[in-house]
Amino acid sequence: MATVVTAQIAEEDATQGGVLVREQVGLWRDGLRRLRRNKLALAGAFYLIFIVLVALVAFAWTPYKPSAQNVCPVEFAYADGISAAHPFGCDPLGRDILSQMMQGAQISLIVGVGTSLIVCVVGISVGLLAGFSRGVLDAVISTVINAFYGVPYLLLSLVLYLVLGPGLLTIMIAISATSWMDMARLVRGQALSIREREFVEAARASGTRQGRILFTHIFPNALGPIIVQATFIIPVAILTEAFLSFLGVGIRPPLFSWGAIASGSNTGGTPLNLLQSAPWIVLFPSAALSVTLLAFNFFGDGLRDAFDPRQKR
């Protein structure tokens, strides 16, 4: 009887393996189909593609140089606001808002993706270090992670950015400094769970070196969740950059970011002045930023709904 049972189980496992592969293919197909049916997610994807295109175009061409002053006569800038030559109007120094906003798209994407990359490097390193060392080092890292969670992230980024000095790279570093913890925690958890799994045990038993185990076994297995987490950082970074710039301590001329344009800090004004005199200068970049974040969220939700089998009924 016992042998029968084990034989049956072995057989079942074997078929399950096959089923699993088939199911995964099905899952991908189903997921893509469901994603295509999700109008909001699709709209989000298209908008993001549009923004990427705008950003790419802005490398080669903008209607005017974003920082060029008096491209429209200052006396018209406020009075006329929007015109054919300057569809989004001009700022008080006579600079073209559309050109600035195209550059803003670039900055948002660069900061978003760049921060995400830095977070990957830092988070993965710290997470692996903690997951592998366990013991005291792990405890210390975990405490540090917890401490970072207890800090008002925006303010810490702000202070750090001031210390590092203005610039695209420094703002990415400053934002990364407060958003690496999720990634580290995730990788640590993955490392801890994966290192217990059989094939890693087997590799260790057969004398494979730790570094090798890391790259041949642990990394490929943890890749999925890491990618998800990495994409998740992008809108967070975009938002944080906008916040900092809006406060007047982020991106500064000659570079223009959406948050900075909306704040009026480029011209030494305040959002309040702008809202009273030329509200579109606040509204256009605000809208661009909001819709971008919305698109990220719609698309992200759509992805999750489409590929999470629990959603099916």
Place this chain on the structure above:
Amino acid sequence: MPDITKPILEVKNLRTSFFTDDGEVKAVRDVSFDLYEGETLGIVGESGCGKSVTVMSILGLVQRLGKITGGQVLFRGKDLTKIPADELRHVRGRDIAMIFQDPLSSLNPVLSVGYQIDEAMYAHDVIKHDDIRARGVDLLEEVRVPDASRRIKDYPHQFSGGMRQRAMIAMGLSNKPKVLIADEPTTALDVTVQAQILELLRDLNQNTGTSIILITHNLGVVAGLCQRVIVMYAGEIVEEGTAEQIFENPQHPYTWSLLRSMPRVDTSRRERLKSIEGLPPDLIAPPPGCKFNPRCPFRIEQCFSDDPTLETVGDDDRHIAKCWVRMKRAYAEMGAATLTDTRPGAASGVRPPKTLVEKLEDSREIEPDTEAVGDLRGS
């Protein structure tokens, strides 16, 4: 003693469906039965045959995708499927109480056990509100929860599985209901606790005359407790009779194979499920004819085209079965008594008609598995 002349609950032609993305799952198909005062009625059948949905329909508890599509549930002359929601609410828990399979998840984790018992009484006006707190403790003592006056303040997670089921029973009894529906009350519990809970139900039935509907996988439980038994398959009643008739003289091949594979107390659930070859049919599009035909060793040609109806067996009109062949004939003509090969069609030698073969194979027609058959033969 059960008064078999007065049905307290009459279920007539009940139909319940779930409207899913894949189609209409007809989970209960034209089910009729009576429950008499003071009796214990067993409902048995494989997993997924519609036992739970049937009793949930009685109290209007199927939700979301599920809907009662036809039939009546008569209680005290009123059709529970038609009465207003507020009236139905007062039947629930006051006249007809229900306890569920999984005591671990059936109690609310954030409310204390005592609170949940008391609440059942406050919801109706059977017990004077001043007496409710004291009665809560009494009830827990009645269902033999040790140290009841202290434990009543505990939360469900502080109770063991058996104690939680006792608490569920106490809750069910709190308003002195006429009918108690117990849906697999012991499946999730270990064997010794099972026996205690069943004993509790038996005492309850004998001492208070509460009618009980007992749903179970376990035929042994039915034998010990129920006066009458209903056997369900694929959303239908396939056989009904007194416990004696069902156990001594089963007439439906499905009942027969259930009894043959009656589990010993120590067999695991997985083995039990394996004991009848094949799986219950797809309830969206079941096979034509008798729904048991893909698995039945005694099937004849007619079984693939015509669906039998429930007919009286012999001269006792309490015993009814839904089968063209019946075990009487199977014993006489197909050697059921000595049958060792229980694969589909094995006894009668009838294969499905050409038009159906493909479809049946698609729905997991069984390949001979000598080991499993050998095991079955042995039991």
Place this chain on the structure above:
Amino acid sequence: MLTRGTLIYIGQRLLLIAFTVLAVSFAVFAALHSLPGNPFVNEKLHGAELAAQMHLYGLDLPIPIQYWNWLKGAIHGDFGVSLAILNEPISPIVFREFSVSLMLGGAALLITLGLGTVLGVIAAARQNTWVDYTLTTFAVIGYSVPSFVLASVFILVFGVWLFNVTHGAFYYPLNWTGTYGTIEELSIPAIALGLYTSGQVTRITRAAMLDVIQQDYIRTARAKGLRQRIVILRHAFRNALIPVVSIAGPLIITIIVGSVVIENLFGIPGLGKEFVESILRHDYNIAIAVFTLYAALIGVANLLVDIAYAAIDPRIRY
């Protein structure tokens, strides 16, 4: 029920809070003191005069020693003197502003939780109807639109276009008398701050409710004959609150961060406005004090959240 274990747990948490506050204050202290520029630029001091001034405020000492001196005062609630507004003690200023921020943040938190849970329950109760789709879409829009954008729009609408109706009561209490918190002053900024996070609460509540109403104990509650309202509010909602409470910590931090921008935008005399202004005028002592207060506030808030967690869910004991 306060068991020994609970007390030990709370003790540990307080230790962690203390550690965080220390680490944060030191990091910020060191960072700000290493910034180029000094608080005396306005006074155009140079050479020996500047050195004397720096010496007077202890700014010429090594940073760890400066920090130590600062810490000794801070433990007694004395955050030193302002470097820009000469010799003005900081503590009364920041504690007064703290109360303003607490008012604003508290109102926003109430809006967030109240609106979020109510809408979440409604969306779940009407699952897959247009009510549900509308509410969930608005929830996503809610947490996609940054609070400063929402605030800008509010200022434009209520402060510029409708100025004659509102008289701008909610922004720039220029002649601030030291009290803050009337409905007129609070409403618009608190809504701008709270709406952003309420979107998240709506989503989580909805998902949790949908999950909970499928649980067996909800079936039990209905089988007992309880009223639908009681089933939803007492049985389902209480359980659905558990995941909501679990995000309350991050929620509070988001509100604090948002309040910095909102305060600056509306000119509300709270900690957030003070923080940005003090940094821009190199008034480190104030910035450090604000930062330290924030870190302590977040720590305590998280501890309270955990206690609320245990209060809602009896399975959780520390």
